[in-house]
Structures are given as C-alpha cells and as structure tokens.
Amino acid sequence: MTPKAARRTVRIAMNGVTGRMGYRQHLVRSLLALREEGGLDLGDGTVLWPEPVLVGRREPALRAIAERHGLAHWSTDLDAVLADDTVEIYFDAQVTSARQESLAKAIAAGKHVYTEKPTSTGLSGALELARLARDAGIKHGVVQDKLFLPGLLKLKRLVDGGFFGRILSVRGEFGYWVFEGDWQSAQRPSWNYRAEDGGGIVVDMFPHWEYVLHELFGRVTSVQALATTHVPQRWDEGGKPYDATADDAAYGIFQLEGGAVAQINSSWAVRVHRDELVEFQVDGTEGSAVAGLRTCRAQHRAATPKPVWNPDLPATESFREQWQEVPDNTAFDNGFKAQWELFLRHVALDTPYRWDLLAGARGVQLAELGLRSSAEGRRIEVPEIAL
Numbered sequence: 001m002t003p004k005a006a007r008r009t010v011r012i013a014m015n016g017v018t019g020r021m022g023y024r025q026h027l028v029r030s031l032l033a034l035r036e037e038g039g040l041d042l043g044d045g046t047v048l049w050p051e052p053v054l055v056g057r058r059e060p061a062l063r064a065i066a067e068r069h070g071l072a073h074w075s076t077d078l079d080a081v082l083a084d085d086t087v088e089i090y091f092d093a094q095v096t097s098a099r100q101e102s103l104a105k106a107i108a109a110g111k112h113v114y115t116e117k118p119t120s121t122g123l124s125g126a127l128e129l130a131r132l133a134r135d136a137g138i139k140h141g142v143v144q145d146k147l148f149l150p151g152l153l154k155l156k157r158l159v160d161g162g163f164f165g166r167i168l169s170v171r172g173e174f175g176y177w178v179f180e181g182d183w184q185s186a187q188r189p190s191w192n193y194r195a196e197d198g199g200g201i202v203v204d205m206f207p208h209w210e211y212v213l214h215e216l217f218g219r220v221t222s223v224q225a226l227a228t229t230h231v232p233q234r235w236d237e238g239g240k241p242y243d244a245t246a247d248d249a250a251y252g253i254f255q256l257e258g259g260a261v262a263q264i265n266s267s268w269a270v271r272v273h274r275d276e277l278v279e280f281q282v283d284g285t286e287g288s289a290v291a292g293l294r295t296c297r298a299q300h301r302a303a304t305p306k307p308v309w310n311p312d313l314p315a316t317e318s319f320r321e322q323w324q325e326v327p328d329n330t331a332f333d334n335g336f337k338a339q340w341e342l343f344l345r346h347v348a349l350d351t352p353y354r355w356d357l358l359a360g361a362r363g364v365q366l367a368e369l370g371l372r373s374s375a376e377g378r379r380i381e382v383p384e385i386a387l
C-alpha cells in the first residue's frame with residue numbers, strides 16, 4: 001500500500017451484528033480486520049475504508065458492540081439508515097425469516113446489498129429479490145464462505161489441475177453434536193430447531209452444498225433427500241423446553257452435471273470421529289482426495305494400495321497414512337473476509353462477481369426441493385433457474 005493512497009470511506013449498514021455470524025465473522029473477522037490492515041487497497045491509488053453502521057433491534061447491545069470496537073454509528077431504525085444517502089451498502093446477517101423484507105427495502109432504497117444465506121425462506125422470495133436487484137441496477141452478493149476455505153481451495157486446485165481424471169463421486173460428512181440445552185447449553189441458537197422461525201438443517205446447509213458442488217464439480221441436476229428430526233425436544237436460551245419442529249439431520253444424494261454423484265450427510269445429532277467438522281472425499285479415475293475446512297490430502301492412482309477383503313485378519317496397513325498432504329503454497333485469509341474484499345472491489349471498481357442473488361437463489365431452490373423430496377419420498381429434478 002502506498003503511503004500517499006487516498007482514503008475512500010464506504011459506509012456499510014450491518015443488520016444482525018449481535019448474532020453469531022454477524023458479529024464474529026462479518027464485523028470482527030472481516031470488516032474490522034480490514035481496518036486493522038489499514039483498509040482495502042484498491043490498487044488504483046485508493047484505499048477503501050469500511051465504516052460500519054450497526055443496525056439492530058436492541059440499542060444497548062448495539063451500543064456495547066460499538067463501544068467495544070470504537071465505532072461511532074449505530075441505530076435501531078433501519079428505515080432511517082436506509083434513507084441516509086451516505087450509506088452505500090446494506091449487509092444482512094439477521095435470522096433467516098427476517099431477511100427478505102429487509103433486503104427488499106434496502107434494494108428499493110438503492111443500496112448495494114450483501115447478505116448471509118439463505119436469501120429467503122423459499123425459492124419464489126429468493127428469485128423475487130434477484131429480480132428486484134437486477135431491475136434496480138444495484139450490486140449484490142451472497143455469502144458463499146466455504147468456497148474460500150483453505151481445504152476447499154486446495155481441493156479446487158486439484159480439480160482445476162486435472163488431478164482426478166473423471167470424477168466419479170463426492171462424499172461429504174458434515175456435523176457435530178449440538179447440545180439439547182438442558183444439562184449443557186446449546187451451541188447454536190434455538191430458532192435453528194424451529195421450522196416456524198426459519199430453522200432446519202436442510203434450509204441451513206443445502207445452500208452451502210449447492211454452491212460447493214456447483215463450483216467444484218458441476219451443477220446439481222437432481223436431489224433425493226431424507227430429512228428427519230432426531231432430537232424432538234430441546235431447551236432454549238432461557239432454559240425453557242420447546243418442541244424441535246425442524247429437521248436436525250438430512251441424508252442427501254445429488255446428481256451432478258458431468259455425471260458425478262454426490263452424497264452428503266448433514267447432522268446436528270452426530271458425534272465427530274473425523275479430523276474436521278466437515279469433510280469431502282472425492283474419488284476419480286486418476287486419484288482421490290479428502291478435504292476439510294483447512295486440510296486436503298490426496299492419493300494418486302499410482303500410489304493406491306490394493307487391500308484384500310478378509311475379515312478374519314486384522315487390518316495390515318494404516319490406510320490414513322497412505323495419503324499425501326496437499327501443500328498450502330499460499331497464505332490463506334479468513335474465508336468471510338476474502339469474500340468481503342471481492343464484493344467491495346466489485347462495488348468500488350466494478351470487477352466481476354458471480355456469487356450474487358441469483359446464485360443465492362439456487363441454494364434456496366436446492367433446500368426447497370430437498371425438503372420436498374424428503375416429504376414425498378422421491379428423487380426430484382433440479383431445473384436451472386433464470387430471471
């Protein structure tokens with residue numbers, strides 16, 4: 001960064017910053033981290049300086065965050081913030097059920113919008129937002145953070161380098177035990193377990209699986225899922241028991257353009273016997289790889305062992321040790337921050353950006369069709385969407 005670079009401030013309304021994602025990943029680890037680095041160097045003699053305007057329902061909570069981080073602006077009045085012409089971007093990390101209405105308002109106010117997923121609780125709402133954004137001519141982006149994780153970036157490098165040959169299958173395992181909330185507090189918010197509040201693991205995770213599969217291996221062309229609620233009663237933040245009306249586990253099979261088959265288990269009712277909270281195994285004719293959030297290990301065709309099935313003998317080799325670590329070869333930043341930087345460049349410099357509200361709608365579509373597949377007990381085609 002040149003010392004003479006001119007600073008351009010970009011004011012960003014951030015709604016939902018008292019929440020898990022809004023606070024930790026988007027405010028602290030992304031925008032405040034960018035400020036700690038001196039801003040975002042646009043490479044044209046300008047440095048972009050993000051100025052958050054915290055928005056939410058509870059004034060004391062907003063004030064506490066603002067004071068903790070030396071921020072000057074917060075408000076409980078979204079309409080007033082959207083009416084302020086100096087605010088250029090609206091960001092949404094609220095509970096899912098509150099998102100569509102606020103995004104629509106922000107678009108109508110002419111703001112560029114950046115948002116957590118899912119963009120809406122249903123496909124029609126998600127498409128409506130994409131249409132509104134297109135018609136308003138604003139810039140828009142949807143969080144697709146998993147694409148920017150070191151493990152998946154290394155996996156993508158293997159795909160792009162032709163390591164796998166023909167990709168046959170992808171097997172994903174996601175999940176961990178989320179405590180019920182009685183004898184140990186739950187580590188996720190209670191609305192996640194109530195369908196009427198926009199909860200459920202399909203709505204939460206299928207949007208992620210859509211863009212991961214699509215960007216790395218091919219568009220999802222069909223879905224077959226079984227969603228279930230393994231833990232029917234939980235205890236909320238106030239210690240009160242409630243009925244878990246949303247699915248907490250989903251077992252999905254996805255056919256992909258290009259012929260590969262993906263199978264992904266998602267569960268908040270499973271105990272971890274893995275190296276990471278999510279892992280994908282990819283098998284191809286020329287090689288295989290297992291990627292997590294941070295690591296990626298590969299096994300080439302030429303180094304593939306030849307196990308022989310014999311249950312009478314103990315395993316004679318350590319299969320895990322037969323894989324090779326894929327090197328970083330670069331420094332990886334926080335995935336949320338990396339995507340924020342690309343979105344801010346898109347706003348400031350008009351650089352291309354494909355993770356938009358239409359891409360977000362594909363994720364909502366896959367969740368909707370996944371739930372329908374489960375309810376109807378059948379495989380469902382996933383048509384390509386367009387505006």
Ligand SMILES: NC(=O)c1ccc[n+]([C@@H]2O[C@H](COP(=O)([O-])OP(=O)(O)OC[C@H]3O[C@@H](n4cnc5c(N)ncnc54)[C@H](O)[C@@H]3O)[C@@H](O)[C@H]2O)c1
Binds near residue numbers: 056094
């Ligand atoms: N990209 C990811 O990896 C990822 C991970 C988790 C969650 N998310 C998404 O982020 C969003 C927020 O999830 P979270 O886990 O941070 O939730 P959270 O419950 O911790 O935070 C929710 C935020 O919304 C606000 N809010 C607004 N209206 C509300 C209402 N009517 N009831 C309750 N809270 C309300 C809360 O004050 C809070 O700031 C969700 O849409 C979720 O799908 C994304």
